[in-house]
Amino acid sequence: MEKYGIGQPVRRKEDVRFLTGKGVYIDDISRPNLVHAVILRSPHAHAKILKIDSSEAQTMPGVLAIVTGQDWEREDFAPIPTRSAVKTKISGAPLNQPPRHCLAIERARYVGEPVALIVAESSAQAQDAAESIEVDYEELEPVTDQVKALEPGAPQIWDDIEGNICLDFELGDKQATDKAFAAADHVVSLELRNNRVTAVPIETRGAIAEYDAASDSYLLHNATQNVHANRATFADVLKISPDKLHHVAPDVGGGFGAKNSGYPEPPLLLYAAKKLGRPVKWIADRNESFQGDTHGRDQASKVELALDSEGKFLALRTSTIGNLGAYCFTMGPFTPTAGSARTQGGPYDIPAMFYSAIAAFTNTMPLDPYRGAGRPEASFQIERVVELAARELGIDPVELRARNLMRADTLPRKTPMGLDVDTGDFPQLFERTLKMSDREGYAKRVQESRARGLRRGFAIAPYLECSGGMPKEFAGVTFASDGTITLSVGSQSTGMGHETSLPQILGARLGVDMDKIAYVQGDTDATPLGGGHGGSRGLEMGGSAVMTAANDIIAKARHIAAHMLNSTPDDISFANGAFTDVKTDQNIAMEDVIAASFEQGRLPSDMEPGCLDTGVTYERELITCPNGCHAAEVEVDPETGSINVERYWVVDDFGTIINPLLAEGQVMGGIAQGLGQALMENIVYDEESGQLVTGSLMDYALPRADSMPNMQLAFFEDAPTAKNPLGVKGAGEAGCCGAPPAIVNAVLDALKGDGVTHIEMPLTPEKVWRAIAGGKLSP
Amino acid sequence: MYEFQYHRPNSLEDAAKLFDAAGDPQYLAGGQTLIPVMKQRLAMPSDLIDIGRIGDLHGITADKNALTIGAMTTHAQVASCDKVRESIPALASLANHIGDPAVRNRGTLGGSIANNDPAADYPAALVALGASVQTTSREIAAEAFFTGLFETALEEGEMIVKVTFPVTDCAGYEKFPNPASRYATVGVFVARTKERVRVAVTGAGLSVFRAGDIEAALETDFSPDALDGISISADGLNSDLHASAEYRANLIIVLARRAAAKANAA
Amino acid sequence: MPQLSLSVNARPVSADVEPRCLLSNLLREHLGLTGTHIGCDTSQCGACVVLVDGKAIKSCTMFAHQAEGCEVTTIEGLAGEGTLHPMQEAFRDHHALQCGFCTPGMIMASVALARDNPALDEAAVCKGLEGNLCRCTGYQNIIRAVLAGAKSMRGKHDV
C-alpha cells in the first residue's frame, strides 16, 4: 500500500502550522497604515430611521470616516443580489427580492442591521465614535415568527411585498399523493418546527480591504468560504469589474455555511479603503456575530405519512413555512424550498410525494444555508413522522423502518422528488448499525438506568441526503524545475483538510510524493473560477477536478515517456508512478518524465518545456447521494429533564473514502452540531420587541466536551458512485442530517411510558421535564 | 473598553488611600466578572485598584471550629486545599464546579461574593454554613451580607478581607448549571451545623435565600426522603430563557434532595 | 504607568502599554504572538488560553499589567522551534483539530490539565476542557489526544 495513497489515514499537512500557532487567520494579518472599522447596528427590530446625527462623532479623536445609509444611497451602489434562482410556483415568476443594501436606508428591519460604518485609527476610537452617533428611530411593530408573519394584519416588512411572502414553491406529484392519502389505511400527521440556530465558527468574521489607486483595483482579505462567488457579489454592489477585485481567504477558522454569504461589511470596507486610501480592517466581536451572521433552519412544517395496513409507506406530504428573515440573503430562499424538497422521504421507498413551501419575510437576521441547508430539515421531518407512525400503529420503530427502506436491487432509481439515487445499500447499513449498537445488551442497560432513577431510550435514524453547491470546479497544476508541484483549486477548506486530501489525490494518481505538492486555495488570482465551500462539495468537486487534471497530466506525460522510451503512446501503460512500455517492459518514473518536461531536447517535437502545466474545469452532471444510518442511546433524568446522550453509532456510505481520518472528523463534527441543535442550541427573538434574546455565548449554548457521547463510526465503501471520477459522495453535512432525529427519537423512546409523543427542539431540560410532568402542572 | 487608571497597591492601607483619591474607582480581584463587563463597555470605572498582591487577602487557615479563607483566594485554591477538603469538603467541591479551570485559576472568593451575581455559587455556601465576612471595617454575617440583586452590605470603598466558615459535620451542594454560561440555574447548599439545618438556594431568586420549609423538614429527619411531598411556590422566583419559575421551584426540591443525600454520604 | 516587565516564552519582555491592554492584546499586537486567538467577548470560548506561572488562564480576561513579573507561555513557546510538544504531537496524531482556531487554547489548557492531574481519565478531560469550545471536531478526537498527550508527557517527565 502506498504511504499516501487514496484511502490512507494521512496526517494533515496543515496541522503543524495550526498546532504551533503559525496559522494565519484574518485577525493575524496587519498592514502598514492600517485603520479600523466598526459597524453601528440597529437596536430595533423594525424602525424608521428618521435622522442620523454624526456631527459629534466626526470630530472625535482618531475618527476618519462615517458612512450612513444616506451616504451609501448617494453613491448609488447596487443592492446585494441573491444567488438563489428558485422560481415561484404559480406564475414561474422570479421570487420577490427586496433591495438589500449594505446599510439600512430609511428603515431598519432586524436587530443588528448595519446602520453606519465608522472608521478610525483604532477600533476603540471607532467604537467611542459609534456610541456618540445619534440615530433618531421611529419604532414600528415587528414580527419575528414566520407563521405569524403570514397572518392577516401582520406587520408588513416591505411596503410592496404583500403578505410578507417571498415565494411559494411546490415539488412532486400532488394528485398522486392526494390519491394515495385518500386510499390509505392510516394517515399519521405531525406538526413540527426545525429550530433556528447559527453556525458559531469559533473564529468570527472579519476582513481587510485595500485599494490601489495606481491600478484602480482592490485587494480584499476576507474570512470567507467562497472567494469567487463573493467577488462577483461585491463587484456587483460596487459596480466594478470583478477583475478589479482580488479576493483572498487566509486560514479560515470554521464556516459551516455562515461564511459563505454575500455580507454587507466587505463592500463597506472596500469603499472606505478607497475613500481613505488606507487599508481598513473589521473584525466582528462575538456578540455582533449572533446579530450579524446568517442564521439557519427555522422551518415550521406539517408532515403527513400515508401507510397501508401492513405499515408500508404509500405517500408523504409536507408543507413548510420557512423563515427568511428580513431579506433574501445569498441562498436564503433556496433552503426551505428546493433545498428541503429534494431529499424528502429519505432512504424510504415512498411511491408518491409532494412538498410545498412558503418562504416568509420577518424582522429577523436573514437565513442562509447552514451545514445541510434543507437536508437536515427533510431528514428530521421523515424520521419524526415515521417514529410517530410506529407508535400509532403499534409497530416496533426499527421494524417499521426496515420494512420500508429502498432495496439495493431497486437502484438506480429516481425518487418522486427527482433525486437520482444511483448506488447504496440502505438495508445493509441499517443492519450493520443495529449490530454495532449491541441490541442484546439493551434490556440490561435499561434496567441499570432504571435502578438509578433514569429512563433509557434508543432510536435508529437512516438518512439519505445529497451534495450541492456550485456545479463547476477548477484545478490547476504547475510544475517547477526544482521538482515542486503547485496545486491550485477553487474549492475551499475551512478546516476540512483539503491541503492534505487534494494533494493526496494528486500524489496518489501521479505517483509522486505528496509532500512535494504545494497547495493554494481561496485566491481569485490563483484559479479562474471556483465554487468555494458548501454542499459537501470539497472532495466531490475539488477532488474530481484534481483527478481530472491528474489524468490530463498523465496523458501528456505518456507522450513524453513514449518519446523517451522510443516507443509510441499506445504501448505505454501507467501504474504506480511509472510508465512502462508493454512491449519491451522498459519503464520510466513519472518523476523522471516531469524532470524531462523542462528540457526541450528530451521532449517530442510538438511539446514545449512547461507542457505538463495543466488547468481543468470539472463539471458535475448529477449531484451525489451520501447516506447512512445513525443510532443513539440516551438517558433521561425525569426529575430534572436532563438528557445524557450516552452511546452513538454511525455507518456512513460516502462512496470511496479518500482519507478516513478526515471523513471521521467530518462525521463527528456534524454530529456535535446536530446534537447541539437537538438539545440546546436555539436562536430566540422576543416576539413582542423583536429583540435577540440569545445574543451571546452566555445564552446561546454550544456543545462542550462533556456533551458528547462516545461515537463509534464505520464506513460502507462497497457502493462508490459513478457520478464522478473519484467515486466520492460527500461527507461534510451528513452528521447534521442524522443526529437530530436519532437523538430526539431516542429521547421520545425513553419517555414512551410517560405518554410523550413529541417535544420541539431543542429538547431543553425544562421542556422534557414539562412533557413528563404533563398534566400534573398548571399551564 | 474605556480607558482607566491602573494601580497595584501592596497593602490594605494603600488600597484605601488610592480608593479615596480616585473619582469612580473599583477594586480588581480576579477580574473574571469585571473584565468581561468592561470589555462589553457595561462598566466604566475611572480607576482599577488591583488588590491581587495584598498579602493580607491571601491564605487559608483552619482550626477545629472554623475555616478562614482570604478574599483573594482563587476558586482553584479553595478546591484543591487539603484544609478545606478535610473540614468542609462540600465547599471544596462547590469551588471545583465554578466556571471552568481557567476561570477558577483567576476568580476569587472575595470577588464572587462582592459581585453577588444571583446565579453565583458561593453565596449559597456562605448562607447555609452561617459564614461571616470580615471586611476592612467590620464583620458581617452572611445572611446580612447579601442584600439583593448584585447588591451587598458593603459600603463604598469597604473591602472584603476574608471569610470565616464554621466547621460543619455535614454539608452538600448540588448545582444545575445553565447550559450556556455554566453559572447556577439553581444551586442548593444543605448544611447541618451543631445548632440546626440550614438550606440556601442560589440562582432561583434575586439573591441567595434560605428555604424554610426544606430546613424544617430536614430538621425533623435529615434524609432526602424527608422532602417527599414538599413543594416550593414558584411565586417570586426567577424566570428566564433557560428556566421558568415553576421549573426552578421543581429544581430546588430535586437539588435539595440530592444535596441532602450528598451531605449524608459525607 | 510604570513599564511592564514579564517573561514570555522564557524571554524577558518589557513593554509600555495602556492599562486597558489585555494580556491577549499584549501577546497578539505588541509581541506578534498571534497563535493566541480571540473567539468571544464573554470569556467563554477558551481560544485565548495561555499559561501564566504554569496555570491555564484566559488571556482575554486578564490585564497585561496583572501579569507583571509573571512567566507567560503561549502556544509558540510550548516546544522548541521545529519540534512539537507531546501534546501537539498527540493532537496531530489523533486528528484533534480541523480549522485549528480553537487549537492553541485547547492545547494550552490540556497541557496544564495533564500537569495538574497525574491520573487523567476521560471524565476528567471533559471537565478540564469545560472552558474550551470547539465547533469543528465534536471533541472525541480531542479527548483521545489529551489522554495520549498526557501519557507521553509522563513518559517524557513533562508533568
Ligand SMILES: Cc1cc2nc3c(=O)[nH]c(=O)nc-3n(C[C@H](O)[C@H](O)[C@H](O)COP(=O)(O)OP(=O)(O)OC[C@H]3O[C@@H](n4cnc5c(N)ncnc54)[C@H](O)[C@@H]3O)c2cc1C
Ligand atoms: C466563563 C465564566 C464562568 C463563570 N462561571 C461561574 C459559576 O459557575 N459560578 C460562579 O459563581 N461564578 C462563575 N463565574 C464568575 C467567577 O466566579 C468570578 O470569578 C467571580 O464572580 C468574581 O470574582 P473575581 O475575583 O474574578 O472578581 P472581579 O471580577 O475582579 O471583581 C468582581 C467585583 O467584585 C469587586 N471585588 C472584588 N474583590 C473584592 C473585595 N475583596 N472586596 C470588595 N469588592 C471586591 C470588584 O470591585 C468587582 O466589582 C464565571 C465567570 C466566567 C468568566
Ligand code: FES
Ligand atoms: S477569547 Fe473567548 S475566552 Fe478568551
Ligand code: FES
Ligand atoms: S478545530 Fe475548529 S474550532 Fe476546534
